[in-house]
Amino acid sequence: MTKPETKGGGARWALFAPALLFAPCAFVYAVFFIWPQASLLAISATDAAGLTLAHYQRFAGDSYYWEILGRTLGLGAAVTAITLVLGVPTAYLLARVQSRWAGFLLLLTTFPLLVSAVVRSFGWMVLFFRDGLLSHGLMALGFADKPVQTMYTMAGVIIALAQVLLPLMILTLHGVFKSIDRDLEYAAMSLGARPIVALGLVTLRLASGGIVAGSLLVFSLAISAFATPSLVGGARANVMATAIYEQAIELLDWPFAAALATILLVTVLALSLAYGALLEGRGEREAAR
Amino acid sequence: MDIQLQNLRKTYGSAVAVADMSAKIPQGRMLALLGPSGCGKTTTLRMVAGFIAPTSGSIRVGATDITTLPAHKRDTGLVFQSYALFPHLSAAENIAFGLRRRGVARAEREQRVTAMLDKLKLSGLADRLPRQLSGGQQQRVAVARALVINPSILLLDEPFSNLDAKLRESTGLEMSRLQREFGLTSIFVTHDQTEAMSIADTIAVMKDGELQQIGSASEIYERPANRFVADFIGRANFLAGRILRREGQDAVAELAAGLEMRLLDPGAAALPGAQGEALLRPEAIALADHASPGSFKATVEQISYQGAIANLHARLADGSAIVASVPPEDARGLAPGKLVGLAPKPAALIWFAKS
Ligand SMILES: Nc1ncnc2c1ncn2[C@@H]1O[C@H](COP(=O)(O)OP(=O)(O)OP(=O)(O)O)[C@@H](O)[C@H]1O
Numbered sequence: 019m020t021k022p023e024t025k026g027g028g029a030r031w032a033l034f035a036p037a038l039l040f041a042p043c044a045f046v047y048a049v050f051f052i053w054p055q056a057s058l059l060a061i062s063a064t065d066a067a068g069l070t071l072a073h074y075q076r077f078a079g080d081s082y083y084w085e086i087l088g089r090t091l092g093l094g095a096a097v098t099a100i101t102l103v104l105g106v107p108t109a110y111l112l113a114r115v116q117s118r119w120a121g122f123l124l125l126l127t128t129f130p131l132l133v134s135a136v137v138r139s140f141g142w143m144v145l146f147f148r149d150g151l152l153s154h155g156l157m158a159l160g161f162a163d164k165p166v167q168t169m170y171t172m173a174g175v176i177i178a179l180a181q182v183l184l185p186l187m188i189l190t191l192h193g194v195f196k197s198i199d200r201d202l203e204y205a206a207m208s209l210g211a212r213p214i215v216a217l218g219l220v221t222l223r224l225a226s227g228g229i230v231a232g233s234l235l236v237f238s239l240a241i242s243a244f245a246t247p248s249l250v251g252g253a254r255a256n257v258m259a260t261a262i263y264e265q266a267i268e269l270l271d272w273p274f275a276a277a278l279a280t281i282l283l284v285t286v287l288a289l290s291l292a293y294g295a296l297l298e299g300r301g302e303r304e305a306a307r
Numbered sequence: 308m309d310i311q312l313q314n315l316r317k318t319y320g321s322a323v324a325v326a327d328m329s330a331k332i333p334q335g336r337m338l339a340l341l342g343p344s345g346c347g348k349t350t351t352l353r354m355v356a357g358f359i360a361p362t363s364g365s366i367r368v369g370a371t372d373i374t375t376l377p378a379h380k381r382d383t384g385l386v387f388q389s390y391a392l393f394p395h396l397s398a399a400e401n402i403a404f405g406l407r408r409r410g411v412a413r414a415e416r417e418q419r420v421t422a423m424l425d426k427l428k429l430s431g432l433a434d435r436l437p438r439q440l441s442g443g444q445q446q447r448v449a450v451a452r453a454l455v456i457n458p459s460i461l462l463l464d465e466p467f468s469n470l471d472a473k474l475r476e477s478t479g480l481e482m483s484r485l486q487r488e489f490g491l492t493s494i495f496v497t498h499d500q501t502e503a504m505s506i507a508d509t510i511a512v513m514k515d516g517e518l519q520q521i522g523s524a525s526e527i528y529e530r531p532a533n534r535f536v537a538d539f540i541g542r543a544n545f546l547a548g549r550i551l552r553r554e555g556q557d558a559v560a561e562l563a564a565g566l567e568m569r570l571l572d573p574g575a576a577a578l579p580g581a582q583g584e585a586l587l588r589p590e591a592i593a594l595a596d597h598a599s600p601g602s603f604k605a606t607v608e609q610i611s612y613q614g615a616i617a618n619l620h621a622r623l624a625d626g627s628a629i630v631a632s633v634p635p636e637d638a639r640g641l642a643p644g645k646l647v648g649l650a651p652k653p654a655a656l657i658w659f660a661k662s
């Protein structure tokens with residue numbers, strides 16, 4: 019027989035158990051993420067005289083930095099678009115193929131993740147230099163009549179970064195497509211939808227949440243990438259991450275670097291929230307219909 | 308339109324999923340594909356639906372060969388085992404999906420969807436998403452979605468397997484009523500023999516991809532083509548034996564170590580000395596006195612009362628087990644350990660030669 023007191027204690031325990039399980043993670047998160055970000059915010063908004071918006075005003079008043087922010091967002095958009103175009107069909111086929119090689123192929127596509135972005139970017143540098151493979155190839159095929167310089171251009175950064183982030187897009191989308199029952203496509207077809215229509219109306223429609231999530235992941239990683247832009251892009255393809263590095267490490271202007279970092283962070287957060295709201299809103303509309 | 312499957316075959320590498328399946332389903336009739344798990348029922352159905360390309364053989368609907376026709380042009384209504392309702396569309400939109408694809412105008416579409424919702428008693432649920440419906444309601448939406456397009460063929464892949472026993476029976480009967488009302492030629496996959504017998508006109512029994520027998524429920528039950536069919540459909544006792552002599556068309560065999568029994572028309576292969584087994588259905592056994600001639604002497608082991616009948620589990624002199632279904636009042640007064648006589652009813656024994 020259980021006494022009422024013991025039962026009450028059990029209920030209280032059941033209430034606290036999740037909080038207790040959550041505590042270690044919350045602690046690490048607070049100490050190593052929230053606190054440093056808060057300090058960053060504090061540094062960016064103070065100077066010798068106390069609170070100030072001077073660093074943000076400096077950013078706002080200088081078109082050079084607006085250009086960097088614009089270039090960074092453009093880079094993110096271009097990389098996201100390329101990884102989507104290449105990733106959606108690849109992930110779909112990998113999720114649908116019946117062959118026993120499917121698992122191996124998926125492993126193969128994610129293999130680049132095991133190699134550091136620095137190493138992969140070096141690989142692209144070899145291809146991109148004026149007398150590199152790409153330049154020679156384009157000339158041999160007659161697409162160019164003089165050596166092509168892809169190194170130290172935005173185009174080079176976009177190509178290299180898309181390659182670096184493509185595996186993440188494929189992995190995310192593969193999971194999404196795998197979770198969509200193939201019978202739904204078959205059902206649509208038996209109701210008279212051509213295969214391509216079934217794909218659009220059912221599979222892609224159901225995968226849209228996952229596609230948005232994958233895009234968001236790639237976009238955030240692209241606009242905060244450092245190794246690839248600094249190696250492949252150099253000074254001519256300055257983006258937010260490299261600008262922050264320049265301010266903090268080379269010019270030792272910590273407050274301004276912190277302001278740039280905060281602006282980047284806020285941009286990513288705002289975009290995430292906007293996407294989230296977009297998804298949520300659609301979900302509610304559907305339920306209400 | 309009638310459906311004709313001719314030597315339909317599907318192999319995956321060296322594995323044979325369906326081997327030489329042939330069947331003809333007349334207009335407006337229902338064929339049940341019946342068999343144990345993995346025997347190739349779903350594969351056969353999906354070849355008819357157009358999702359799996361046959362390795363060889365052909366499928367005809369009416370006069371047209373549809374073997375290579377893509378799925379969306381086949382005009383089939385399909386109800387999946389898992390229903391496969393579109394999770395992002397409401398019940399009404401799910402049902403309207405096929406009509407939209409066929410370009411049916413809005414007014415007619417709405418009227419047909421409403422009529423179908425009424426027919427399947429879903430009227431109040433039109434705006435619910437599939438996840439807001441119970442299993443039985445989802446199943447009815449799936450059926451409505453398949454019927455509303457007026458398909459020439461209706462295909463059902465174990466559509467009732469997720470329902471509880473009671474709902475299953477009533478939905479099954481409702482389904483076969485609708486199928487007859489719409490005059491649909493249909494194929495129905497199941498591994499439940501009672502379900503197959505109660506709603507299909509013809510039953511095809513399959514095993515390991517091979518068709519074992521095709522015929523009406525009574526043909527398959529009363530004249531099973533082989534031991535597998537006899538065992539799979541209903542309950543069966545098999546009594547090992549040997550043919551003693553022929554008597555014209557008939558033969559006399561010695562069964563279960565001792566008793567001589569007459570077999571009606573056991574086939575030409577049942578020559579004296581041939582070994583084999585005789586099928587004896589539990590309900591074709593009557594209780595008799597243990598000393599009466601023409602009955603098996605058996606020791607009662609267990610009596611299970613089923614309501615309408617009582618199942619008597621007993622053991623014969625040679626040690627083999629036997630089950631007899633008898634009226635409960637006959638079993639009254641029996642107890643484990645008691646000696647009884649089990650008398651096969653006339654013409655109840657069916658001979659299967661040892662292969
Ligand atoms: N894509 C495939 N690759 C290889 N073998 C397959 C494939 N699909 C089915 N099979 C095999 O074909 C056989 C028949 O499968 P099928 O799904 O038709 O069985 P079923 O009769 O519907 O069984 P269940 O009652 O369990 O649904 C099985 O042995 C199965 O393992």
Ligand SMILES: [Mg+2]
Pocket residue numbers: 348349350
């Ligand atoms: Mg199956």
